Amino acid sequence: MPQSLCGRSTRTGVVCNLEATKKSFLKDTWRVAIDGFETEGAIYHLLHRRAVPHIAGVERSGDVQTAQGTQTQTRTQEYKSRSSSGDHMHGHVHYRLILDVVGEEITQFQSTCTFVKAVIDVLExxxxxxxxxxxxxxxxxxxxxxxxxxxxxxxxxxxxxWNLKKDVKQRREARTASLSHQLG
Structure with a gap:
């Protein structure tokens, strides 16, 4: 259950392709709807094109469509133009991403050596x-x-x-890291 009314309502889980008998990782979320902003799937594709190591592959990604073929999106922003803090409210689009790997939390390491190597991989x-x-x-x-x-x-x-080549104002409006990361 989400800890806040604000957020992307992200849910994750292991899914299985019955034809390939392969497990994959599903992320179901609501992405910020700002024109020109890359989706998470597009970011993964860029990372792979540039041969960034230690990144999951994407099997599929995209906006969830309605029966009529349109994006599933929020409408709250249409009724309230400003949040109580004065910030502009952006709409969100229902989005799914399927990664080609299933792993364990890094806290499940079996030895200090495994943990140190894992941290090095992530830093790389x-x-x-x-x-x-x-x-x-x-x-x-x-x-x-x-x-x-x-x-x-x-x-x-x-x-x-953050894509550092994008406009700073656009980055600030659209991307917010997890609360635990922001608080230190």
């Missing part, structure tokens, strides 16, 4: 994303590091990342 991913793509993850936390059966760790949850 973040460094390469910054150098090759000008992207900062902005929420590197135990919740966003997965340990794969191979021993490799991957950095997931790029939806709060």
């Amino acid at each position: 991913a973040h460094r390469a994303a910054y150098i090759r793509c000008h992207i900062l993850h902005r929420d590197v936390s135990v919740n966003n590091m997965l340990l794969l059966p191979s021993g490799e760790a991957i950095l997931i949850d790029w939806d709060t990342s």
